[in-house]
Amino acid sequence: MANAGRMPGKAGGGLALPAWQPCPIRDVLDRIGDQWSLLILEALGRQPVMRFNELGREVEGISRQMLSRTLKRLEQDGFVARTVYAEVPPRVEYALTELGHSFLLPMRALVSWADGHHDRIRDARAAYGERGSA
Numbered sequence: 001m002a003n004a005g006r007m008p009g010k011a012g013g014g015l016a017l018p019a020w021q022p023c024p025i026r027d028v029l030d031r032i033g034d035q036w037s038l039l040i041l042e043a044l045g046r047q048p049v050m051r052f053n054e055l056g057r058e059v060e061g062i063s064r065q066m067l068s069r070t071l072k073r074l075e076q077d078g079f080v081a082r083t084v085y086a087e088v089p090p091r092v093e094y095a096l097t098e099l100g101h102s103f104l105l106p107m108r109a110l111v112s113w114a115d116g117h118h119d120r121i122r123d124a125r126a127a128y129g130e131r132g133s134a
Contacts, residue, residue: 036066037070037073038107038111041096041107043059045104051091079096080094080095081097
């Protein structure tokens with residue numbers, strides 16, 4: 001975490017990163033910290049293989065378009081594998097990759113921490129808002 005705010009172009013050991021590569025922590029958090037990714041990863045962590053409509057039912061409130069977009073991003077980043085079967089109609093299944101499975105433990109720790117501290121965070125926000133309006 002010591003390098004979380006470092007400038008792009010320098011890696012932890014002083015090695016140069018390509019100019020186009022952002023800070024690794026920001027890059028990963030930007031991708032998985034959106035509104036839907038953690039919910040999709042959690043659903044796939046509970047059930048090893050799911051089809052598109054199953055995921056849509058499991059992740060309440062997500063549109064078909066957003067589910068498709070988020071699954072593509074998770075596949076692009078290596079968290080999710082997509083398997084298409086040559087059947088009529090085509091069957092498509094989604095599952096966590098090894099990388100996706102390796103993320104479940106830290107993800108669940110973060111979710112647990114957020115659940116355990118959410119009331120305190122909300123209280124702090126309210127107190128801050130009251131100070132700002134006074």
